[in-house]
Amino acid sequence: MIDKKKLSERDICTKFITPAIEKAGWNKLTQLMEEVTFTDGRIYVRGKLTARGARKRADYILYYKPNIPIAIVEAKDNNHTVSAGIQQALEYARILDIPCVFSSNGDGFLFHDRTATDGGIETEVDLDSFPSPQVLWEKYKKYKGITTPEVEKIASQDYFFDGSGRRPRYYQQIAVNRAVEAIAKGQNRILLVMATGTGKTYTAFQIIHRLWKSGAKKRILFLADRNALIDQTRRGDFKNFKDKMTVVKHRMIDKSYEVYLALYQGLSGSDEEANAYKQFSREFFDLIVVDECHRGSAKEDSAWREILTYFGKATQIGLTATPKETEEVSNSEYFGDPIYTYSLKQGIADGFLAPYRVVRVNLNIDAEGYRPEFGKKDKNGVEIEDRIYNRKDFDRTLVIDERTETVARKLTEFLGGYDRFAKTIVFCTDIDHADRMRRTISNLNADLVAKNSKYVMQITGDNDEGKRELDNFINPEEVYPVIATTSELMTTGVDAQTCKVIVLDAEIKSMTKFKQIVGRGTRINEEFGKLYFTILDFRNVTDLFADKEFDGDPIRVKPVSPDIDLGDIIEEEELDDSPIIDEESGEEIVVEKPSAPYPLPPVSVENTSEPRRKIYINGVDVSVLISRELYFDNSGKPITTSLKDHSKEIIRGQYASLNDFLGRWKSTAKKEAIIKEMEEQGVLVDALLDAVNREVDLFDLICHVAFDQPPLTRKERANNVKKRSYFAKYGEQSRRVLEALLDKYADEGITNIESMEVLKVKPLTSYGSPIEIIKGFGSKAKYLEAVKELESELYSTGA
Known part of the structure; x- marks a missing residue:
């Protein structure tokens, strides 16, 4: 008889949880994924060095079809209750947009059903009764509002995979699934807001490919306003459309293709004859994707908006990292509110x-x-x-x-x-x-x-x-x-x-x-x-x-009214500072704008194209008054209080008293774990050391900043240990090793002496190889015990 209480969490998964899920009909190769890491871990900058924070990892994610996740399972060992992992699982489910949430300790499952509306939101399920894929797919369809076979066919269409192993990241999955599901249900205006660098074009490709393969959309137009954007798209993921795709370069258009990439400038012009888009019928395209939609087409009276209006019966998707929302220009008025937003702040937090x-x-x-x-x-x-x-x-x-x-x-x-x-x-x-x-x-x-x-x-x-x-x-x-x-x-x-x-x-x-x-x-x-x-x-x-607008969700501020008088709107160049693009070359035209604080003399209409005269001078004393680094909190906002006060607030929020902190310090085997905890909470350890004193270590830094204790430098702590007869019980060789470790601490800090790697650098190498040094203490366990005791001596004077 297996004693579950003695099994590790991984053993519980292997022996109880995985078999129970497989027994319910889940395919281990394609539907049941274990230990799924879905973020890369925030990058922390320490001077010129960087370190990755913890990655978010789900114990199990269950997929109905590839990249359509429908359930999440969080596992705990059997010393926990069956519900112990449910809150963590719910947090992951919220992030991943998953409706069915389970927690297990190997005795059974707690099922949290996010689709439940009748009060049965949480129920216990025994090991032999885990729901089948079809049962949870039905709940997923309810969660997503998929109510007809036609919508289900489109929503369940497979992603494109090229054999390279590349798969959409979790937020790309959500953006693709939400867009495809919304379009399948008849929504014809879609807005996706995704920070620069998060793969908007790859996301667009997956949306288009699924709709195209399912037959929901047969002719697609991808619109941009810069040659570079079209070239990157053509050479990137869209190359997989092969001979079904063309780039519109000339006014004479071949209508035998299915996917078209085009510049606005290549389709429209200043006169009616130049409007090449009118060579297509209004119903030609089923789907139009507008890249960087915050730019030219955002304006209601833009010539480029005319293209979208002309193909108004087509489903239209706007992609942008920076939606425009002013009283005059609104992406959301045209496309609707974003169906998904993935911000710069979230992208940095996820790594x-x-x-x-x-x-x-x-x-x-x-x-x-x-x-x-x-x-x-x-x-x-x-x-x-x-x-x-x-x-x-x-x-x-x-x-x-x-x-x-x-x-x-x-x-x-x-x-x-x-x-x-x-x-x-x-x-x-x-x-x-x-x-x-x-x-x-x-x-x-x-x-x-x-x-x-x-x-x-x-x-x-x-x-x-x-x-x-x-x-x-x-x-x-x-x-x-x-x-x-x-x-x-x-x-x-x-x-x-x-x-x-x-x-x-x-x-x-x-x-x-x-x-x-x-x-x-x-x-x-x-x-x-x-x-x-x-x-x-x-x-x-x-x-x-x-600014509160920097990384918040876009808020619609333009009044939606059929009675807007365009004559009351200020001149276009004052509304929009997006570059103006030459129609033929696709390149930028730079227009000088007046400097706001000082009025200019009246300029006649004939001279409005003349550039403003600049004044060029020299012989002026120019110097740097101050150069300083700004620091940001975990939400990406600048720290406006002093670095010490900001850090004190965070530390005191984690440790109520000095004794709480001392207890945590003594009980933590490796002090590097505390540094990592501090950084994840938002304490800028390196910056704080620079501001306080580089010669103190984390222990004194926290005691001083958070609890107003007088700090000792590392050298002072090391000298205090040397004054005591602490080393007398060791042999000469071991004594020298410990003294060398003490010097290392004084020079570099506590985390260095905790690592076995320290035995591979000078002056420790002069006492033999790592194996020889450890043998001098009797065993590895005794060496580590000696290091632990050395740490206790270092901090025995307390704070």
């Missing part, structure tokens, strides 16, 4: 997106303003207007050479202390600013530019050479270009997997544009060491991180 560090650099003239001395003339000898110029003027109406050089020098210094070959995008005010920034950075990095002139390049809409290098910049295999200076061209549609530094030297007030720019750095590429990125902010743009 699918790179976290960011923010370094704010304040310049003296930015903070104080610049007033020219009496009679100051520009480079053309024209006297400058006597007024105070501020940050909004710099590089837009007033160009100060020394300011450009100071920004470029600060970037150069940063890369010199970090990585001079870290892919970097510098966002400038306009094309002129990007050109000047390129020249200045080149001069400050003459040694590297001499080796390869493409070390820094201007990549803007007017620069053909730079645009040709865009693919090389975003290619992880290519070293050059390293630094790209730009204005608008690289804000969207640039899949820069290895971009490690983003420089903000432009006034950015649009939340949409800010999110797009931040998105250039959020992709992870572990193979090339890209796990986080740094934002160097020279214009206080990162104040937008504190």
Whole structure:
């Protein structure tokens, strides 16, 4: 007779839970998946080092068909009750959008039915009565509102698998399933909001493929407004449509294909004859997918909206990372509220997106303003207007050479202390600013530019050479270009997997544009060491991180009224700062906009196309007032209190008293576990050590910050142990090893001496191999006991 109480959780799964599920008819190869990890674990940045947090893992996920998860089972050992895992299972079910939730300890199951409406939401099920796949599929259909065989056929259509083993991530599964199910039930306007870098195009491909294979949609149009987006789509997952797909490049259109990729500009024009989309009948397309739908087609009176209106009978899906919701422009008014949102914050928390560090650099003239001395003339000898110029003027109406050089020098210094070959995008005010920034950075990095002139390049809409290098910049295999200076061209549609530094030297007030720019750095590429990125902010743009709109759900604010008078809406260029795209080339047209704080003289209609005259000066004292790193809490919001106060609040929330903490410290075998716990709670351990004292360890740091105890440095603690006769009971060799470990602690901290790897480095290697050192103590267990005792001695003086 097996004593269940002595079995591990894994043994309970193997001997009781798995057999019970299989017995109910679940196929172990295709439907019953054990120990399913569905997040990658948040990336924590420690100086230049990174570490992964814990991944979320479900003990079992049950699938009716591949990637249609319908049940989750959380297992515990038999020392727990049958219901002990239900709350964790429910949390995972909420994240994964799963209706049927089970908990088990090997004696039976507790079934939580999220579809129940009659009061029987939780029931116990014995091991011989686990529900079959068909039973739980019926509950899934109820949960999703799938009520007819026609809807079921479409909703249960298999995903596309290419044999590579790639499968949708959990949030992509949810987005695909919700979109397909909504369309199968007759919904014709769909909005999906997914952060940059989370695979919107792959998600769109899976939606299209399932609808296409099921026969629900036979002719599909994928619309974008940039060549780069179309090219990436064609070369990426959409290549699997093979000869069924075409890219619309010419005005004469072949109507024999089933999947069409097109630029808005390739289908529409300024006159009726150029409107190629009208070569199709209004009913030609069953499905239209609009990439980056926050851009041109978001406006009610946009010429590009006419295409969507023309094909109004087709189902239309809008994809965006940054939906526009203002009183004048609304994605949700057209597409409806998002059926699924996966935010930047969630992507970072799950470990699918790179976290960011923010370094704010304040310049003296930015903070104080610049007033020219009496009679100051520009480079053309024209006297400058006597007024105070501020940050909004710099590089837009007033160009100060020394300011450009100071920004470029600060970037150069940063890369010199970090990585001079870290892919970097510098966002400038306009094309002129990007050109000047390129020249200045080149001069400050003459040694590297001499080796390869493409070390820094201007990549803007007017620069053909730079645009040709865009693919090389975003290619992880290519070293050059390293630094790209730009204005608008690289804000969207640039899949820069290895971009490690983003420089903000432009006034950015649009939340949409800010999110797009931040998105250039959020992709992870572990193979090339890209796990986080740094934002160097020279214009206080990162104040937008504190805005409640930054990572919240989009809220519809445009009034939905048939009586809107478009004459009351302000000019289009004031509403939308998205780049304007040339109809033929598909490239950006940069339009100067007036600087808000100062009125301009009236401009005649004939001269409205003339660029504003800039003033160029030099001989101005420009210096860095302050450079500091901003810190963010676990929800991604900037920490506005002091780092010590913020940390104290978190620690005191975890440990009610000093004695609580001391008890936890003594009972934890490896102190690294406490560091990990602290970081997962949001304590920035490394930053706090920098702020308090690098010479103390975590024990003293917590005691000092949270409980106001006077801290001892690691060296002081080590010396206190040496003064006592603690080592007398050991032989000479073992005594030397422990003294060396004590010195290691004083230099590097407690986590180093807890690792067996410490025996492989100097000075420990001078006492023999790890095996020989351990033998000196009698056994591995006795060596570990000696290390544990050494730790007790270190902290015996307490706090």
